[in-house]
Amino acid sequence: MVxxxxxxxxxxxxxxxxxxxxxxVIGLTGAPGVGKSTSxxxxxxxxRARDRRVGVLAVDPSSPFSGGALLxxxxxxxxxxxxxxxxxxxxxxRGHLGGLSWATxxxxxxxxxxxxxxxxxxxxxxxxxxxxxxxMADTTLVLLAPGMGDGIQAAKAGILEIGDVYVINKADRExxxxxxxELRSMLALGTGADEGWTPPIxxxxxxxxxxxxxxxxxxxxHRTWLGDHDQLRVRRLRRAREEIEAIALTSLRERWRDVHxxxxxxxxxxxxxxxxTDPYTAADRLLAAVGG
Amino acid sequence: MVxxxxxxxxxxxxxxxxxxxxxxVIGLTGAPGVGKSTSxxxxxxxxRARDRRVGVLAVDPSSPFSGGALLxxxxxxxxxxxxxxxxxxxxxxRGHLGGLSWATxxxxxxxxxxxxxxxxxxxxxxxxxxxxxxxMADTTLVLLAPGMGDGIQAAKAGILEIGDVYVINKADRExxxxxxxELRSMLALGTGADEGWTPPIxxxxxxxxxxxxxxxxxxxxHRTWLGDHDQLRVRRLRRAREEIEAIALTSLRERWRDVHxxxxxxxxxxxxxxxxTDPYTAADRLLAAVGG
Numbered sequence: 001m002v003x004x005x006x007x008x009x010x011x012x013x014x015x016x017x018x019x020x021x022x023x024x025v026i027g028l029t030g031a032p033g034v035g036k037s038t039s040x041x042x043x044x045x046x047x048r049a050r051d052r053r054v055g056v057l058a059v060d061p062s063s064p065f066s067g068g069a070l071l072x073x074x075x076x077x078x079x080x081x082x083x084x085x086x087x088x089x090x091x092x093x094r095g096h097l098g099g100l101s102w103a104t105x106x107x108x109x110x111x112x113x114x115x116x117x118x119x120x121x122x123x124x125x126x127x128x129x130x131x132x133x134x135x136m137a138d139t140t141l142v143l144l145a146p147g148m149g150d151g152i153q154a155a156k157a158g159i160l161e162i163g164d165v166y167v168i169n170k171a172d173r174e175x176x177x178x179x180x181x182e183l184r185s186m187l188a189l190g191t192g193a194d195e196g197w198t199p200p201i202x203x204x205x206x207x208x209x210x211x212x213x214x215x216x217x218x219x220x221x222h223r224t225w226l227g228d229h230d231q232l233r234v235r236r237l238r239r240a241r242e243e244i245e246a247i248a249l250t251s252l253r254e255r256w257r258d259v260h261x262x263x264x265x266x267x268x269x270x271x272x273x274x275x276x277t278d279p280y281t282a283a284d285r286l287l288a289a290v291g292g
Numbered sequence: 293m294v295x296x297x298x299x300x301x302x303x304x305x306x307x308x309x310x311x312x313x314x315x316x317v318i319g320l321t322g323a324p325g326v327g328k329s330t331s332x333x334x335x336x337x338x339x340r341a342r343d344r345r346v347g348v349l350a351v352d353p354s355s356p357f358s359g360g361a362l363l364x365x366x367x368x369x370x371x372x373x374x375x376x377x378x379x380x381x382x383x384x385x386r387g388h389l390g391g392l393s394w395a396t397x398x399x400x401x402x403x404x405x406x407x408x409x410x411x412x413x414x415x416x417x418x419x420x421x422x423x424x425x426x427x428m429a430d431t432t433l434v435l436l437a438p439g440m441g442d443g444i445q446a447a448k449a450g451i452l453e454i455g456d457v458y459v460i461n462k463a464d465r466e467x468x469x470x471x472x473x474e475l476r477s478m479l480a481l482g483t484g485a486d487e488g489w490t491p492p493i494x495x496x497x498x499x500x501x502x503x504x505x506x507x508x509x510x511x512x513x514h515r516t517w518l519g520d521h522d523q524l525r526v527r528r529l530r531r532a533r534e535e536i537e538a539i540a541l542t543s544l545r546e547r548w549r550d551v552h553x554x555x556x557x558x559x560x561x562x563x564x565x566x567x568x569t570d571p572y573t574a575a576d577r578l579l580a581a582v583g584g
Contacts, residue, residue: 010572017570032323106571233565240561240571247575249541269532273525278309279398279532280302283539 002106003091013106019113021236023055024223027137029123029162034145035169039206040122044080046216047118055111055119056080058090059104087111102250105136105243135162136239138232139222141215143167144183146175160186163199165218171203171211197225264289294398295383305398311405313528315347316515319429321415321454326437327461331498332414336372338508339410347403347411348372350382351396379403394542397428397535427454428531430524431514433507435459436475438467452478455491457510463495463503489517556581 001009026043030036040056047054080086091103104121111119121137142163147170166183168176180201187199200218204211226232268282293301318335322328332348339346372378383395396413403411413429434455439462458475460468472493479491492510496503518524560574 010570013570013572017564018567021565021567109571236565237558237561240564240574241557243571244557244560244564244574244578245545247571248578249544251575251579252541252544253537265533265536266529268536269529272309272532272536273313273528275310275313278302278305279401279535279539280305282532282536283543286536286540287543 002103002110005102009106013109016109016113019115020109021112023108023112023116023119025108025112025119025121025136025138025239026219027121027123027140028143029140030143030145030167034143035206036122036143039141039143039167039169039204040120041080042204042206042209042212043120043215044086045209046212048080048083048086052117053085053115054087055114055116056086056088056122057104057107057111057119058088058122087114087116102246105239105246108136108239109243135242138226138235139164139219141165141167141219143169144179145170146173146179164197164222165215166199166201167215168201168203169206172205176203196229197222294395294402297394301398305401308401308405311407312401313404315400315404315408315411317400317404317411317413317428317430317531318511319413319415319432320435321432322435322437322459326435327498328414328435331433331435331459331461331496332412333372334496334498334501334504335412335507336378337501338504340372340375340378344409345377345407346372346379347406347408348378348380348414349396349399349403349411350380350414379406379408394538397531397538400428400531401535427534430518430527431456431511433457433459433511435461436471437462438465438471456489456514457507458491458493459507460493460495461498464497468495488521489514 001012028036028040028043037058040058044054044056080088089107091107108119108121140162142160142165144166145168160183166187168179168183170176180203183201187201200221202211202215202218204215206212223232226235264286268277268286271277272279272282293304320328320332320335329350332350336346336348372380381399383399400411400413432454434452434457436458437460452475458479460471460475462468472495475493479493492513494503494507494510496507498504515524518527556578560569560578563569564571564574
């Protein structure tokens, strides 16, 4: 229903409201090829070994294939497919009104209210939407791998502000030590760290299960830090603000796109293209037209 | 003024309105490391040889360093720095209200009204924001390079729907032929192509200037196709719609974030976190509070 933006969603969300707020939301991001799906799958195994109920949202903002997940990911997650305490969902929400920022927090809310102790949100790519998704997580893991581009490229990819824990996966490969050194010095330059929390750098070889206990410990440490410093509440307030805003904005866009049968916005766009008016004046008129 | 969201921007944009609409806007995107900056620089040289005035917007949604561009890019663009017919600007707009979708079309509008014949918009990364930026271009170039991850990874990066022209850069490297084959078969599966336009695949070695005439020809062909099929108007209407919407939404967000001193949204977020209300009801209340 979230993916289809079902009209009945409103009623469902009202019913779920009292049950949400228990899950630890862990975001997992990084460039293509660093091993996100393998790491997610390994983390699920780890959480299941600790008897946690686990939700996985694999968020792919731009997959050209319907369903979002490609065969490789499905194969990697197959070992969990029959476990009734694991719920896995791939979402491809590009093109939807409001897109990721609309659907992801609501999907999180559903998994949370369904009793998941942990929800892993795996995002593909390195763009703005990943930063938005990271903003929804309690704990954000940023994955890197040797040989996937140097430190400068990692900085360009903009992931050095958002990590609570950095993971160098494929750490048995050449270049892992250098990547770690570069990452450490770049993190020292950055402004991303929360005051009082120094993001640890964990080395893993997810495909062989190496380093995962260290990773689980780092995640647990961050969860404890969040609780001890009132940061869990801060992050959840932020998530709720984003969620409310996304729903409100989508509702407005629907009003001026659909209810008015495209007329207002299309006419205004035509006037801007013709140079008859400027976009600010057009925006004022649009808001006036929908009562904003 | 665009980058600072200056209050005087409204007046400036009103003054520029009659002068925009002439530039050919070329988007250039691809994963980190495929050679976007080198290709942009080479394209600038090519356009200058044809006596075109050129604007370059290097859009980096998430650079942790202020100013957006890293040293490497600056060095690569230095050869054009003293040319008065070339205007180069790096924008790092993450965190800004409305972000890229707000600032980029307005910066484009300024360069367009300033008489640039061509504006190149170079985006870093492979996420949602790049897709949004691509939606602003008349012609979108998608760069790939051998050895930067296989075809499946390219598909995951979601760039196979947005290209009008595909560029295999570093085409002298091993794997270029295979990448071309994979790309061709994936494009055949995809849904991205406009009816009547088959995206060409051009091979370049931008650092040595190889293949750039072919690339210029492919860009020119697409520009001609746009004009012949009324697609230029369609794309510019789309860009104007996005621009108006982004300004209108930003204006609304400012109202409920700033004018109300955070009260409405923060209170509602608190109620959602506490499970006292659901995000849909909260969104309704938020819109009612600002008269929407």
